[in-house]
Amino acid sequence: MDKQELGAFLRNRRERLRPEDVGLPSGPRRRTPGLRREEIAVLAHISTEYYVRLEQGRAPRPSADVLAGIVGALRLTGPESDHLHLLAGTAPNRSDLHSRQVRxxxxxxxxxxxxxxxxxxxxxxxxxxxxxxxxxxxxxxxxxxxxxxxxxxxxxxxxxxxxxxxxxxxxxxxxxxxxxxxxxxxxxxxxxxxxxxxxxxxxxxxxxxxxxxxxxxxxxxxxxxxxxxxxxxxxxxxxxxxxxxxxxxxxxxxxxxxxxxxxxxxxxxxxxxxxxxxxxxx
Missing domain, CATH: 3.30.450.180 (Beta-Lactamase)
Structure with a gap:
């Protein structure tokens, strides 16, 4: 699990979302881009504290259910979801080294x-x-x-x-x-x-x-x-x-x-x- 890269990826994707993308009112009091951490936590059905720790690179490896909730909350595409699982260490690497041998x-x-x-x-x-x-x-x-x-x-x-x-x-x-x-x-x-x-x-x-x-x-x-x-x-x-x-x-x-x-x-x-x-x- 690459905690720092995982946190950066989650933060980047959260900041790209607009409230209207997930059916929330934009409201006049938003001072930073994207959704709030607590909003993502609610959408993902996890605690705000745990999601904050994920973004800060301080949380233990999330379960498959937690990742599924985050994928839905952040509206991730297929490749983005695959990347999230790789960063979280829940998708196996093919090998330690990439292959340079052509069949x-x-x-x-x-x-x-x-x-x-x-x-x-x-x-x-x-x-x-x-x-x-x-x-x-x-x-x-x-x-x-x-x-x-x-x-x-x-x-x-x-x-x-x-x-x-x-x-x-x-x-x-x-x-x-x-x-x-x-x-x-x-x-x-x-x-x-x-x-x-x-x-x-x-x-x-x-x-x-x-x-x-x-x-x-x-x-x-x-x-x-x-x-x-x-x-x-x-x-x-x-x-x-x-x-x-x-x-x-x-x-x-x-x-x-x-x-x-x-x-x-x-x-x-x-x-x-x-x-x-x-x-x-x-």
Whole structure:
């Protein structure tokens, strides 16, 4: 149980709620944002004293019934509820360390799937495996060190030599939000993983934007159904983006595709013909 993070998460979510969100009158005497602690306690059917101690990081581990009451009182979404349980220590961690090993069948699939740029990303946003079309669309990952293949680090602390931020993505801000939420969730799932802790510390101290987003305590990433790249060879290209969760390794298989016969599909075919070496290292 991470008492301090649990308290911060509860406080943050309580302060975001408005009285009218839970059917309470706003009233003229509210001096601070959000609901009062005693109001959450009533809605959750627990004592105010115990809820205050939870927010202050002084309470023992809450039971499943208490957490269920708090989830309802704070109007938490599914991902937020999962995160709450992880912080409270009531959801098992997959392992002490996040996995960086990609199943051979997934690696093989990457190289067999046609007209698709694909890569596998770890829970810490490391690119672990990719196909040639992904290298042509984004960058030649084989020419980078493992640290330089971390998408969160590249989003917040881009390499000086890069001529385009995050491969020319048009929604870099949205990706940064998603990366922060993903790392916060990974930190809760793998609290003893030194590589995740080190990455989060590096980004918190090295990027004011990451630090600002981290303090928001968000854990539900926005939906990203398409991605638009500004590629230096084929120009602007908008692709469908699907991220499939590989449960056994807690990884994501990210696939970029285009409708058959579209201009984007023609651009992908051109990049596929050129290959990573033809496009050049970004």
């Amino acid at each position: 051979p069948s997934i690696t093989g699939l990457l190289h067999r799937i046609p007209s698709t740029a694909g890569f596998v990303m770890s829970a810490a946003f490391d690119v672990l495996a990719w196909n040639d079309l992904a290298a042509a669309l984004m960058e030649n990952f084989a020419a980078r060190t493992p640290d330089d293949r971390n998408l969160a680090r590249n989003a917040f602390m881009p390499r000086v030599s890069d001529d385009a931020t995050m491969y020319g993505l048009s929604d870099v801000a949205e990706f940064r939000q998603s990366a922060v939420m993903g790392l916060r969730s990974a930190s809760a799932r793998y609290p003893d993983d030194p590589s995740i802790r080190a990455l989060v510390d590096e980004l918190r101290f090295g990027s004011n934007e990451f630090a600002r987003l981290w303090e928001r305590n968000d854990v539900q990433p926005p939906s990203m159904l398409t991605k638009t790249f500004r590629h230096r060879v084929v120009g602007e290209i908008t692709l469908d983006c699907d991220a499939l969760h590989l449960v056994d390794g807690d990884q994501h298989l990210v696939l970029y595709t285009a409708p058959v016969g579209s201009a984007a599909a023609q651009s992908l075919a051109f990049l596929d013909a050129l290959g990573a070496d033809g496009v050049g290292v970004r």
